[in-house]
Each structure stands twice: as C-alpha cells, then as structure tokens.
Amino acid sequence: MSKGKKQGALSVFRTVFPIVFHSAPGTYIALEIVSFLHALAFVGLPIFFQRLFSVAEHLVNGSATISNVIFAISLLALVNIFWQVINATENFIPIVYEEKTKGKLARDMQDKIARLSPLDFEDTGKLDDINKAEQGKNNAVDYVIRFSWIFSFYIPYFGLMGWYFATLKPILAVLILLIFTPSFLAYIARIQIFSKLEDKSAPLRRESEYYQACIVDREYFKETRLLGAYGYFEKLRQENIRLINDLSFKANLKSKLYEAGLKIITVLGYVGILLLLFYSVLDRSISVGAFASILATITYLFFLMDELASQIVGDLTKNWGTINNYINFLNLNERGGVEQKTDFSNGIEARNVSFTYPAKTTPALKNISFSIKPGETVAIVGENGSGKSTLIKLLTGIYLPSQGEVYFGGTNTGTITKSSLFANMSAIFQKFQQYKMTLEENIGISATGQRQDGGSLDGVCQLSGFSPGDPVFSNGYETVLSREFGGVDLSGGAWQRIAIARGLYRTHEMIVLDEPTAAIDPIEETRVYHQFAQISQGKIAVIVTHRLGSVRLADRIFVLKQGELVESGTHEELLNYGGEYARLYKSQEQWYMR
Ligand SMILES: Nc1ncnc2c1ncn2[C@@H]1O[C@H](COP(=O)(O)OP(=O)(O)O)[C@@H](O)[C@H]1O
Numbered sequence: 001m002s003k004g005k006k007q008g009a010l011s012v013f014r015t016v017f018p019i020v021f022h023s024a025p026g027t028y029i030a031l032e033i034v035s036f037l038h039a040l041a042f043v044g045l046p047i048f049f050q051r052l053f054s055v056a057e058h059l060v061n062g063s064a065t066i067s068n069v070i071f072a073i074s075l076l077a078l079v080n081i082f083w084q085v086i087n088a089t090e091n092f093i094p095i096v097y098e099e100k101t102k103g104k105l106a107r108d109m110q111d112k113i114a115r116l117s118p119l120d121f122e123d124t125g126k127l128d129d130i131n132k133a134e135q136g137k138n139n140a141v142d143y144v145i146r147f148s149w150i151f152s153f154y155i156p157y158f159g160l161m162g163w164y165f166a167t168l169k170p171i172l173a174v175l176i177l178l179i180f181t182p183s184f185l186a187y188i189a190r191i192q193i194f195s196k197l198e199d200k201s202a203p204l205r206r207e208s209e210y211y212q213a214c215i216v217d218r219e220y221f222k223e224t225r226l227l228g229a230y231g232y233f234e235k236l237r238q239e240n241i242r243l244i245n246d247l248s249f250k251a252n253l254k255s256k257l258y259e260a261g262l263k264i265i266t267v268l269g270y271v272g273i274l275l276l277l278f279y280s281v282l283d284r285s286i287s288v289g290a291f292a293s294i295l296a297t298i299t300y301l302f303f304l305m306d307e308l309a310s311q312i313v314g315d316l317t318k319n320w321g322t323i324n325n326y327i328n329f330l331n332l333n334e335r336g337g338v339e340q341k342t343d344f345s346n347g348i349e350a351r352n353v354s355f356t357y358p359a360k361t362t363p364a365l366k367n368i369s370f371s372i373k374p375g376e377t378v379a380i381v382g383e384n385g386s387g388k389s390t391l392i393k394l395l396t397g398i399y400l401p402s403q404g405e406v407y408f409g410g411t412n413t414g415t416i417t418k419s420s421l422f423a424n425m426s427a428i429f430q431k432f433q434q435y436k437m438t439l440e441e442n443i444g445i446s447a448t449g450q451r452q453d454g455g456s457l458d459g460v461c462q463l464s465g466f467s468p469g470d471p472v473f474s475n476g477y478e479t480v481l482s483r484e485f486g487g488v489d490l491s492g493g494a495w496q497r498i499a500i501a502r503g504l505y506r507t508h509e510m511i512v513l514d515e516p517t518a519a520i521d522p523i524e525e526t527r528v529y530h531q532f533a534q535i536s537q538g539k540i541a542v543i544v545t546h547r548l549g550s551v552r553l554a555d556r557i558f559v560l561k562q563g564e565l566v567e568s569g570t571h572e573e574l575l576n577y578g579g580e581y582a583r584l585y586k587s588q589e590q591w592y593m594r
Pocket residue numbers: 122357358360364382383384385386387388389390391
C-alpha cells in the first residue's frame with residue numbers, strides 16, 4: 001500500500017465524501033446550510049452599509065427623510081444580529097459533527113481491520129500504512145468539512161462579492177480574480193510539498209515510536225536497563241526526531257517561501273484596487289457610499305482570501321497525504337469467502353502447499369502434501385526455523401497457501417470466511433497472549449460468543465496442571481494477572497498452563513499446540529504433551545515441537561527440514577529409518593535421561 005496510488009485533492013474528496021456524509025447526513029446538511037447563510041450575511045453587511053450611506057447622503061441633499069434613515073439602520077442591525085446568530089451556530093455544529101462521524105468511522109475501521117487477511121499484519125510496510133490510515137481517518141472528517149466550506153461559504157461569498165463589485169464597477173470584479181490566483185498556486189505547491197513530507201517521515205516516525213517502546217514499555221525496559229541500552233535507544237530516537245523535524249522544517253520553509261512570493265501578487269492587487277477606487281470617486285463613477293462600503297469590506301475580503309489560501313487550503317493539503325493512506329486502507333483486499341460450517345469428519349489435507357512470507361524471496365514451506373485422519377494426533381517436528389509454525393498457520397487457515405490448497409473435510413480453506421474456519425477449532429500458539437485481566441477472563445476469552453462445551457473452567461484448569469485454588473491465585477478465578485492492575489505477576493510456566501487451559505476451554509474438533517512450552521523444561525514439556533494427547537482423544541490434535549522426547553505418543557510424526565516435509569511415520573518407524581528424525585533424536589537424548 002505504501003506504493004499505492006495517490007489521488008488528487010478533488011478525487012480524494014469524491015472518495016471520502018460519501019463515507020463521511022453517510023455517517024451523519026442530517027448534521028452535514030445543517031452544517032452546509034449554516035455556512036451558506038454565513039456567506040449571505042457577510043455579503044449583506046456591506047450592501048446594507050452602502051445603502052445606509054447612500055440614504056444619509058440623500059438626507060443631506062434633501063431627497064430622503066429621517067424615517068428612510070431609521071429604516072436603513074434597522075436593516076443593517078438585523079443583518080448584524082442574523083450574522084451573530086449564524087456565527088455562534090457555525091462554531092458549534094462542526095464539533096457535534098466531528099464527534100458523530102469520527103465515532104462511526106472508527107467503528108467501521110475496526111470492522112475492516114477484522115476482515116483483513118492476517119497475512120497483512122506480517123508486512124511491516126502494511127502496518128505502517130494501517131497506522132497512517134488511522135490518522136487519515138480522523139483527518140478525512142476535517143478534510144470533508146473544510147472542503148465543503150469552499151463550496152458552501154468561500155465560493156458563494158467571493159462570487160456574490162464579485163457580482164456586487166461588478167454592479168458598482170465591472171473592473172473591480174476582475175481584480176478579485178487576480179487576488180484569487182495566488183491562493184490556488186499556493187494550494188498546488190503545498191500539495192506537492194506536504195505529500196512528499198508525509199512519505200518521508202512516516203517510516204521515521206514508526207522507528208522512533210519503536211525506540212520509545214524499547215525504553216519505556218514494561219516488556220522491554222527491564223532488559224534495556226540491565227543491558228545499559230537506554231542511552232543507545234534514546235540516541236537513536238533523538239536522531240530520528242531530529243531527522244523528522246528537519247524534514248518538516250524544510251517543507252514548511254519551502255511552502256512559506258512560495259506563499260511569500262505569491263503574497264506579493266496579492267498585495268499588488270490590493271494596491272491596484274485602492275488606486276482604482278480612489279480615481280473612481282474622483283471622476284464620480286462610484287458614489288462615496290460605495291467607496292466607503294468597499295473600503296470597509298476590502299480588508300475583510302483579503303483576510304478571508306488569506307484564510308482560504310493559508311489556513312483552509314493549507315490544512316487540506318497537509319492532511320491530504322494521510323487521507324490517501326486511509327483510502328488505500330479502505331481498498332485493501334479483505335479475506336472473503338462464504339459462511340459454512342466446518343466439518344472435520346473427513347480429516348484435513350494439505351495438497352502441494354508452498355508458502356512465502358511477504359517481502360521474502362525464499363519460501364518458508366515447499367510443496368508439502370499430507371493428510372490427517374479424524375481423531376488422529378499428529379506431531380510436527382523439526383529444528384528452529386524449519387517451518388513448523390508457518391505450517392500451523394496454514395493448517396488452521398490463518399494464512400492461505402501461496403501455492404496449493406488446504407482442505408477441511410472437502411472444503412478448500414481459501415473459499416470460506418475466517419469465522420467459519422475458526423468456528424470449530426482451537427489453538428495454543430508459540431507466542432500466546434498474557435492478558436492483563438482476571439484468571440477467569442484469561443481462560444474464558446477463548447469461548448466468548450461460542451456455545452461453550454469444551455468443559456468446565458475447573459476441568460480445563462485441572463487438565464492443564466493447575467488449580468485456581470493454588471496460593472499464587474490469591475483471589476481464585478477473580479485474581480487479576482498483572483501487578484500493573486493491582487494483581488499478581490505469574491511465572492512463564494504458570495502462564496503456559498493458563499494458555500493451554502484457554503485453548504482447551506474453546507469448543508473444538510481440531511486443536512493445535514505450537515510449542516507454547518519454551519519456559520518449561522523438557523521433562524515438564526513431555527508431561528504436558530502426554531496429557532494433551534490424552535485430552536484430545538477423538539479430536540484432531542496437532543502438536544508442534546523441536547523437542548522430540550515429547551512426541552512419542554503421536555499417531556504420526558511429520559519431520560520438517562528447511563521448509564520441506566522430509567519424513568513421516570511413527571516414532572519407531574522414524575528411528576529405524578535412521579534419517580533426520582533419528583539424528584535429531586540422538587542429539588537430544590541426554591535431555592530425557594534423568
Ligand atoms: N513473519 C515472518 N515474516 C517473514 N519470515 C518469517 C516470518 N515468520 C517466520 N519466518 C521465516 O520462515 C521460516 C520458518 O519459520 P517458522 O515457521 O517460524 O519456523 P519454526 O516454527 O519451525 O521455528 C524461517 O526462515 C523464518 O525466518
């Protein structure tokens with residue numbers, strides 16, 4: 001997506017307008033009507049002012065009465081009051097509008113993220129884009145509001161003022177156009193400058209956020225402090241911030257220089273109008289009333305012109321880059337598929353499966369084929385990096401193969417929705433989550449929105465080798481598992497058991513256990529795996545490990561080596577075969593000799 005297309009400013013508006021509009025149509029229309037009325041009031045003020053002036057002039061030479069003057073004053077006062085009311089409303093409605101739309105867009109964005117392919121989250125470029133899209137989403141609302149103001153306020157205002165000036169003296173209207181030109185030139189320059197800035201600074205920003213995390217996040221900071229790496233990260237972060245500030249300074253300077261140059265044209269236009277007005281009064285081609293009225297409004301006209309060029313257009317173009325990212329995010333492919341109940345009664349099958357991670361050139365898995373029968377317990381073994389976890393992600397349908405297919409029963413995993421895929425499946429991953437919530441939530445979270453029949457909480461705790469009555473859980477199931485939130489901190493081994501309980505608690509016909517056992521010793525792992533194999537009797541169970549002592553019980557063992565399936569069979573068969581498995585087993589034997 002970082003290489004995604006850039007849309008022009010108008011086309012950005014066309015794309016985000018319907019999305020923003022539909023999130024609060026009534027309020028949007030109110031907003032537009034109010035800003036149009038605001039423009040009318042602004043045009044009304046000088047017109048009624050000029051009127052009052054003319055009536056006063058006529059009063060002096062006897063062609064108007066005092067009641068004419070009072071009437072003109074009342075009209076001017078009314079327009080003024082109208083203007084004040086509109087002004088107050090106009091300050092208030094955008095706040096309401098932003099609140100309504102931003103809430104709605106945030107919900108839509110979460111839904112969209114849930115529908116994305118999980119593979120997208122492996123790609124750091126994409127992650128960057130999702131972060132930028134998050135910003136762009138908020139900016140889209142401001143963008144639409146400001147862009148709409150151009151049509152509902154600035155164009156009607158300048159158009160009507162131009163028309164009013166033309167009725168006084170046609171050449172005045174032409175001068176207005178002359179003042180307009182710089183605004184649009186400034187606009188184009190800004191678009192280019194700030195979209196380049198955004199592209200250059202987003203990766204830097206992400207890096208410095210990461211360094212920041214290395215310094216302050218609880219996960220990192222113990223190690224960072226112990227290693228004395230604080231200064232190192234801080235230096236990297238400072239350097240990044242300096243680069244970002246540098247880029248931003250240069251972009252702003254460039255844009256200000258353009259603006260300054262263009263302002264000279266504006267000032268020339270201003271001087272031109274003043275001269276023209278002066279001579280027009282002298283040769284009596286406009287009245288003194290009109291002269292006074294134009295003089296009174298012209299400063300305001302320039303003020304609004306400046307506001308349009310530097311504030312409104314400036315904000316628009318600054319945000320334009322991030323909104324493009326939001327649009328690209330909205331266009332990201334979603335994992336589609338049909339809703340269908342998964343059926344494992346025919347087992348699962350991998351057919352010529354290959355897989356390459358995004359931005360990698362060598363495949364993590366190469367042409368793998370096998371099938372697993374219903375009720376079978378299978379172990380996938382191999383050295384670190386041989387592709388075990390990747391195979392698990394494909395077997396569970398989290399990722400789809402780059403080539404080949406995975407079938408559940410007879411169904412290709414690529415053809416059904418993620419929620420269908422996962423409905424009847426449970427998994428305990430290598431990098432499982434440690435939720436800073438209660439023990440009960442940490443287990444029960446796997447079965448929310450599911451008809452729970454994986455067993456009772458007590459049951460799954462017992463199977464996983466712990467009890468909520470253990471002293472470490474000072475408050476039973478209600479114990480909060482984080483000191484940060486007033487609870488307790490657990491050991492890695494305890495977390496592992498909870499992760500297993502969580503996996504078991506979910507209703508499943510297939511369950512996967514991917515080495516969530518790094519923090520426990522080989523003997524304990526063997527115990528956990530044996531128990532796991534027993535628990536999953538009658539269900540498809542896939543156990544992943546690089547420690548071979550734990551897998552003897554499996555019905556079948558698949559051996560991976562550098563992404564290829566090199567051997568498969570029972571423990572005895574593979575030992576007798578004398579290949580990779582036998583080699584690995586021999587090298588680990590001493591772990592189990594106690
Ligand atoms: N998210 C990822 N992005 C890119 N490459 C990855 C990613 N995860 C794993 N790999 C690579 O894929 C290969 C297999 O990794 P993995 O499946 O995690 O192996 P194992 O679980 O057997 O240790 C390794 O070369 C690893 O570097």
